[in-house]
Amino acid sequence: MGKLQNKVAVITGGASGIGAATAKLFVSEGAKVVLVDLNEEKGKAFEEELKAQGAEALFVKANITSEEEVAKVFKQATSIFDKVDIVFNNAGIGRVHSSHDLEYSEWRNTVNVDLDGVFLVAREAIRGMLENGGGTIVNTASMYGWVGSPGSAAYNAAKGGVINLTRSLALEYAEKDIRINALCPGFIDTPIIPEENKKELSSITPMKRLGKSEEMAKAVLFLASDDSSYMTGNSLTVDGGYTAQ
16 A cells, blocks of 8 residues: 555646656555646646556646635545645746846746745645645745855745745644645756756756756655654755755
8 A cells, every 4th residue: 555545635836847756656655646737738648647557637727826726726626536635835936037137027926936826825725634634735945945046036035935934834733733844955857957057057966966856756755644744844955965065
């Protein structure tokens, strides 16, 4: 029996990268998955791929910055699977841009997706988990929630906010059997990193390579499963040693 047998997991940013790798691992551990993404083509194709392998999967196109669309995700998930046990709050955006040239609208968009959206998904998840007697949430922050870097002020500020949001929500709902932790990835080999930057990013990482989405998925599984049953409010940094420097 898998570690997530008969659990229902909502995964935002679930059509590619860390989200997709986590969905594959979750279903291999017995979970039913709800994939949330703005990319309908990729999301639908991935849903069909998982179903072809015998998994129970549902794709829902949604923008996590919309209260109405977030509510729709959980309504559809519960209408098909009855409940939501696990949420991997993973959707996010980011780009490098000099702060003195950064338009306020771009700042707001980054913080809106990377922090506000995480809150909206967590809030909706908690509402259901309070009714169901508990659950687990894993928020994707970043190693840049702990350390600074030039040209990523909006992203770093938002990810720092996710870390403290995680702590605060974890304390608020600890007695309700809702565990809330964060994953803080380092440089991960996903499409978000341009090919021309991969060699440089590898060189400044102590392990001299980029992380793999599958490695992040294993960390998410740990935080989402009973393997971490006495952990809440924690931020697990998986960065090849970058923040140890």
